[in-house]
Amino acid sequence: MEAIVTRKLTKYYGKMRGISGLDLSVEEGDFFGFIGPNGAGKSTTIRTLLGLISPTSGEAKIFGKDVRTEKNAILAETGYLPSEALFYPGMRVRDALSLSADLRRKDCSAGAAQLCRRLDLDPSRKIDELSFGNRKKVGIVCALQGDPKLLILDEPTGGLDPLIQHEFFEILKERNTKGTTVFLSSHVLSEIRRHCRRAAVIREGELIACDSVDALSRTNARRVSFRGQAELEGLPGLKDITRTADGVSFLYGGEMKPLLERLAAGEISDLAVTEPDLEEVFLHYYQKEEA
Amino acid sequence: MTIVKHELRQGKTAFLIWTAAIAFLLGICIFLFPEMKGDMDGISEMFASMGSFTAAFGMDKLNFGTLTGYYAIECGNVLGLGGAFFAALCAVDILCKEERGHTADFLLTHPVSRIRIMTEKLISVVLRITALNLIIYAVSVGSMAAIGEEIPWKEVNLLHLAYYLMQLEIAAVCFGISAFLKRGSVGIGLGLAALFYFMSLIANITESAGFLKYCTPFGFCDGASIVDTGKLDGAVLAAGLALGALGILAAYLHYPKKDIT
Incomplete structure (x- = not known):
């Protein structure tokens, strides 16, 4: 079964192109990389998949469910980490994690505690006082604590030190082994090469290549x-x-x-x-x- | 009700400050009444000779020397303006703050429909306004009892009901505006509340601008008219409720489809 599929997915912001005719397919259980420079349409694609923006035309499905009409069912199975994890003022880490779990109507306390330990995140700290990297860890725990079937991660390692990056990818690998589909959008190509099985390259809103990472690396150049x-x-x-x-x-x-x-x-x-x-x-x- | 609880927690400090400020000012006004009562003949005469301003604040219809008349005018200024600003601030920011603070990426990517998010946020605004008004009401009535005056229950209840409904209407209009905004909103909320207030003053000054009272939530909470007639103006109230309903409807039609960029 396909975890993510888009057909002719197009989004225009007025006359400005976001993505155009995007045909993307990610198999369930895949560890998929999504590569593209700033403004290529990566975020537009992700935001469309999450229902934050509506496509101008075309369709997108996650686990066979339409992103326009079955958004809640999709989000119940999806964990999302935005490139810049921002939270409400005055909150402590544990408040943000608990709010996220409550919104999912799940008791994620055991999972959250384990993730905090592995990522070296203190739940009693105030988020306002955390560095960019530590705020990112809060976002990671929020995304992972509910054991979602699909993880959509937008530039997940920005601000994380190499040890935590290593631990983070270990966690992703464990989840992926258990069947979680990982959709990783990144500028860091070494991450894609090291961790992803398949990848897609997007340029100026259009998909220009989608294949296994090995095949993408094989080129006449x-x-x-x-x-x-x-x-x-x-x-x-x-x-x-x-x-x-x-x-x-x-x-x-x-x-x-x-x-x-x-x-x-x-x-x-x-x-x-x-x-x-x-x-x-x-x-x-x-x-x-x-x- | 996760979002209701979250919003109440987030707005706790602002709620406490606004409630304390309005309650304090209103309490002070009431505690000043016994002292001022003796000089009221002179004060009433002075207020009666202020031309258009006398009509604007309804002082031509009220006896400033009675607790009812005094309270209707003070209540109008303190609770009227203070409550309106609080309601506007609460509501105009409630939806758009998620985009401004980039927390929409957190909140709207959880399995909660936008309709439910809006409904819970609206409930949190109504709860805050209701709590503020209950506390203010208790402080007012308590202060009146403390100064040993007989409490004009009917007038006080009607005045507080009118200001409560006015705040709900302003909140409803601002809630509608919030659904369309992406960035800063505080100026818009405060500006709108002030505009509504001045529209009601103008409507009181001249009869030719009387239609304005149908366009402002302050139209049905003119203290002088409430004390004078012993009731709220049904037609103006209906127009106000319709305006508020329009604000909420606009929000519910627009926000679920809004692109969060």
Whole structure:
């Protein structure tokens, strides 16, 4: 069964594009990454799935339920962590956790206590006095404490120190092993590469790639680095060019023959052609063609 | 009733401050009455010669030398304005504060319908206004008993009922406005309450502006008219209740479909 499915999902804010014709499918039990730069439409997609905004056209379903008409049933099975976790003034951590549990009509005290322990979060602290990272922990516990079937996490690790990040992903893995679907929106591609099985890349409101992380990482583009000099001007398929004191590094997505001809004509003392990592694939999808 | 409890807790400090301030001022006014009663002939004469202002505050119809007349005017100024500002502040912020403080991402992503959220928030506003009015009423009546005056129950009850209904109407209109706002709202709430108040003063000054009393919640709580007739003006009250109902209806039609961006 699909945990999330969207068909031609479109959202315009007046004349401004949010997302356009988005076809997305996330299987139940998946650990899914959602990649895109600021303004690409990630938040619009998430907010539409959660019923915070209404789509202009198209449809979106979570566990087969329509986000427009069965919002409450969907939210009962979904835990959401916003990119910036903000709470009401004057509240203590335990008040926020208890409010969240009450709104879900669940007794989550045991789960909340365990999560607080693992994330090193003091429930007696006032939220106003917490750092950004600690507020994020409160958001994480709120999202996870009810054992939801689906977790939608928007930039979840911002502000968390590496140890807590590690513990957080351990918790997510445990939940995922037990069947929880994780939908992780992130800029941090190493997170996606390390933890997600499948991922989608969104650009300017449109889905431009959706596949397993392994398949996304496999691309015709190569990272080419050399020491020396070669004339590359006008060569099509060059991206992310970095010039160093004694050489050049770039992402190359064009034909190999013209590249080799240029390199052969130059003075090259060392050459490396490697498979790009996910970060570079991301650039491959996003960067405009450079002349 | 989770949201009702949450809202009451969130608004506790503001409630206590406003209630204490209004109760204190009203109590002080009542405790000053015995001292002022002796000088009332001169005061009434002075107030009667203030031209349009005399009519604006209804002092042409009331005897300032009686507790009823004195209380109707003082009550109008202290409880009328104070209560109106409190009601406006409570209601105009109640929905839009979630977007302003980015807490909508928390509240609206829990399995609670927006209709229920609105209803519970509206109940919390009504409860706060009701509690404030009950406390003020008790303080007023207690203060009157304390100064040894005979309590004009009918007039006091009618005046307090009128101001309670007026606050509910202002709250209902502000609740409607809150559903459409995204950011700051306090200025709008206070401005609206002040506008309503001045509309009622203008309606009292000149008959040609008398229609204004149908457009303002203060229209049916003119102390002079209530004491004079011994009842609330049914037509003006009905117009006020209709305006309040319109505010609530607008909120219920708009907010469930509102994009929370």
